[in-house]
Amino acid sequence: MEASDKKATWRPSWWRGRTAVIGVPYFWLLLFFLAPFLIVANYSVSEMGAIRAEDISSVSEGAIRLVMKYTNYQRLLPTQDTLYLYAYWASIKYAFVTTFFCLLIGYPFAYFMARAKQSLQPTLLMLVMLPFWTSFLLRVYAWKGLLDEGGWVASLITGTHFDKVLVLMGAIEVPGQLMHTTFSLIIGMTYTYLPFMILPLYANLSKMDLRLLEAASDLGATPWVAFWRVTVPLSKAGIVAGSMLVFIPCVGEYVTPDLLGGPSTLMIGRVIWDENFNNNDPPMAAAVAVVLVLLIVVPLAYFNKYQAEAQEARK
Amino acid sequence: MSTSADNTKFLQIQDVVKDFGGYKAVNHVNLDIAKGEIFALLGSSGCGKTTLLRMLAGFETPTSGRIILNGQDLAGLPPYERPLNMMFQSYALFPHLTVWDNIAFGLRRDNWPRDKVNERVEQMLKLVQLGKYAKRKPHQLSGGQQQRVALARSLAKQPELLLLDEPLGALDKKLREETQIELVNIIESVGVTCVMVTHDQEEAMTMASRIAVMSEGRFLQVGSPSEVYETPATRFVADFIGNVNLMDGTVTVDEADHVIIDCADCRHYVGHGITGTVGMPVTVALRPEKIALQRDKPADPANCVGGKIEELSYFGSETVFRIKLASGMVLCASMANTERHSDGAFTWGDVVWATWSPQAHVVLTQ
Numbered sequence: 001m002e003a004s005d006k007k008a009t010w011r012p013s014w015w016r017g018r019t020a021v022i023g024v025p026y027f028w029l030l031l032f033f034l035a036p037f038l039i040v041a042n043y044s045v046s047e048m049g050a051i052r053a054e055d056i057s058s059v060s061e062g063a064i065r066l067v068m069k070y071t072n073y074q075r076l077l078p079t080q081d082t083l084y085l086y087a088y089w090a091s092i093k094y095a096f097v098t099t100f101f102c103l104l105i106g107y108p109f110a111y112f113m114a115r116a117k118q119s120l121q122p123t124l125l126m127l128v129m130l131p132f133w134t135s136f137l138l139r140v141y142a143w144k145g146l147l148d149e150g151g152w153v154a155s156l157i158t159g160t161h162f163d164k165v166l167v168l169m170g171a172i173e174v175p176g177q178l179m180h181t182t183f184s185l186i187i188g189m190t191y192t193y194l195p196f197m198i199l200p201l202y203a204n205l206s207k208m209d210l211r212l213l214e215a216a217s218d219l220g221a222t223p224w225v226a227f228w229r230v231t232v233p234l235s236k237a238g239i240v241a242g243s244m245l246v247f248i249p250c251v252g253e254y255v256t257p258d259l260l261g262g263p264s265t266l267m268i269g270r271v272i273w274d275e276n277f278n279n280n281d282p283p284m285a286a287a288v289a290v291v292l293v294l295l296i297v298v299p300l301a302y303f304n305k306y307q308a309e310a311q312e313a314r315k
Numbered sequence: 316m317s318t319s320a321d322n323t324k325f326l327q328i329q330d331v332v333k334d335f336g337g338y339k340a341v342n343h344v345n346l347d348i349a350k351g352e353i354f355a356l357l358g359s360s361g362c363g364k365t366t367l368l369r370m371l372a373g374f375e376t377p378t379s380g381r382i383i384l385n386g387q388d389l390a391g392l393p394p395y396e397r398p399l400n401m402m403f404q405s406y407a408l409f410p411h412l413t414v415w416d417n418i419a420f421g422l423r424r425d426n427w428p429r430d431k432v433n434e435r436v437e438q439m440l441k442l443v444q445l446g447k448y449a450k451r452k453p454h455q456l457s458g459g460q461q462q463r464v465a466l467a468r469s470l471a472k473q474p475e476l477l478l479l480d481e482p483l484g485a486l487d488k489k490l491r492e493e494t495q496i497e498l499v500n501i502i503e504s505v506g507v508t509c510v511m512v513t514h515d516q517e518e519a520m521t522m523a524s525r526i527a528v529m530s531e532g533r534f535l536q537v538g539s540p541s542e543v544y545e546t547p548a549t550r551f552v553a554d555f556i557g558n559v560n561l562m563d564g565t566v567t568v569d570e571a572d573h574v575i576i577d578c579a580d581c582r583h584y585v586g587h588g589i590t591g592t593v594g595m596p597v598t599v600a601l602r603p604e605k606i607a608l609q610r611d612k613p614a615d616p617a618n619c620v621g622g623k624i625e626e627l628s629y630f631g632s633e634t635v636f637r638i639k640l641a642s643g644m645v646l647c648a649s650m651a652n653t654e655r656h657s658d659g660a661f662t663w664g665d666v667v668w669a670t671w672s673p674q675a676h677v678v679l680t681q
Contacts, residue, residue, distance in 0.1 A: 215409070220396075230411075
């Protein structure tokens with residue numbers, strides 16, 4: 001006992017192997033995420049053509065003076081220009097719809113995968129990950145071919161007159177015209193992000209104690225009731241994790257809306273691009289980006305809180 | 316409530332077989348259980364006891380045979396329609412629900428009105444003395460408390476039959492002994508018929524009014540705890556329940572009122588008749604606590620054997636001696652430690668004589 005106590009005092013408690021293991025990725029994130037973000041934040045409070053740190057701070061009378069220009073943020077307000085509000089709203093809306101469809105398709109998939117024969121599960125898991133073997137860009141392009149006039153998916157939809165339903169739902173504007181619509185955008189994003197929904201759900205559902213379903217059945221719950229009262233609540237952590245993994249990148253999505261979306265699906269990623277490259281206004285682009293990050297941090301904080309609670313409950 | 320007049324046949328298991336791809340986990344089992352009885356299925360793991368219990372609950376379907384509860388054939392009824400409840404091994408409490416909601420789960424599935432649910436849950440919490448813990452989640456409870464929640468949950472719906480799967484298996488020894496009595500008291504106060512599965516013979520003997528000893532899918536013996544202990548039907552049962560010395564021998568005298576059996580080390584004088592013939596090979600079973608030790612050779616040459624104490628284990632209340640006999644066989648004898656210090660107590664290497672009464676034996680003919 002005494003010997004081990006002595007040993008513990010020899011090294012400070014923070015200097016352990018685990019500190020080093022955690023420290024490396026933290027350092028990486030510090031260098032390539034936090035530092036760039038602070039630079040972007042610096043941009044956002046600067047004026048066009050004056051975006052160095054010295055330009056916003058000056059030393060006078062022994063004190064550092066910070067001169068921040070909030071005009072970029074003021075321009076984001078809908079009283080000045082409704083475009084930004086509209087783009088943020090559209091991004092969140094499309095990300096939400098995509099998350100919803102990923103969950104709708106992904107949950108049953110993950111559920112049956114987790115309940116499939118043990119020997120079959122690695123194969124099913126590989127099939128989920130198979131799309132990653134092809135470039136994301138190529139796969140999104142492929143949807144262009146499928147949804148353009150004459151593509152077989154497009155023919156199938158127009159052939160069954162499903163396009164008329166889509167018009168009623170507001171997903172497309174003109175029957176037969178599927179590309180560059182909300183519909184094509186949502187299909188593309190759902191397709192792209194589906195594996196990110198399935199994997200955490202599968203991890204969660206495959207760990208579930210099946211005796212709980214037997215207990216529910218024994219207490220009079222039909223399989224359907226047991227699913228909603230036991231399986232779904234217990235997979236909440238997986239649902240939250242999957243939804244975050246889909247929702248967060250979807251909000252800032254740039255490539256898919258650019259390739260599959262249309263004039264009516266302006267998302268915030270496009271706005272940032274335009275501010276930076278078309279308007280040559282990096283500070284404005286930075287301000288848009290900072291607000292976007294803040295918008296994402298809120299659900300992420302909720303997610304972390306939820307994970308911590310779930311961790312405690314599993315103990 | 317009861318539709319069948321015969322309360323001794325409240326639960327009938329008729330020629331039930333469960334075949335897992337050629338392996339008969341349960342092999343032609345027949346059993347009648349009376350109303351209000353606590354019945355234990357006892358056996359080592361893989362003997363088929365859990366499979367039989369799961370067939371009662373409806374999680375497994377018998378390959379053949381019938382299960383009739385209170386006059387109703389359970390075949391084809393899914394678990395959620397059977398009028399019975401089960402307390403699962405390691406409890407299977409819903410981790411996302413509070414103690415209160417766990418107990419109310421079954422009542423809500425039966426669409427009880429809200430005030431009835433409240434009333435019943437409060438009643439169950441009181442029964443298992445967990446009123447203070449109603450708002451806690453299962454992971455915030457100790458093992459013993461979780462066990463009581465599981466019991467309350469399985470009793471809440473007033474089942475006709477209560478199934479217990481290793482009810483105390485997850486508790487440590489001290490708590491297990493306390494809980495055995497408490498559990499029996501609760502079950503008896505509710506008056507529910509109960510079938511439990513256990514591998515712990517002590518637990519089965521303490522809790523059950525009748526025991527079925529199972530091996531390889533069959534019942535070897537069904538009887539009260541004392542019947543199973545004192546008159547085991549087979550060598551397996553004698554060996555499985557408690558400790559026993561088994562000696563193989565041959566019947567040399569077969570009278571109506573006594574039998575003499577010669578074994579390698581000694582001659583047994585059995586004070587009652589057996590169903591057998593002279594020359595028949597039999598096994599004599601002797602419980603360790605029925606053997607007495609002394610230093611001098613007894614006058615009667617029967618029912619005694621000499622040997623050397625090879626090992627002794629002190630258990631506080633008793634000491635178990637392992638005595639090596641001439642043939643090399645080791646005889647186990649236990650003596651209650653009735654005095655704190657006894658001078659001249661037997662110790663390692665002592666040569667002693669073991670004796671027993673003519674009523675101590677069980678003669679096993681199979």
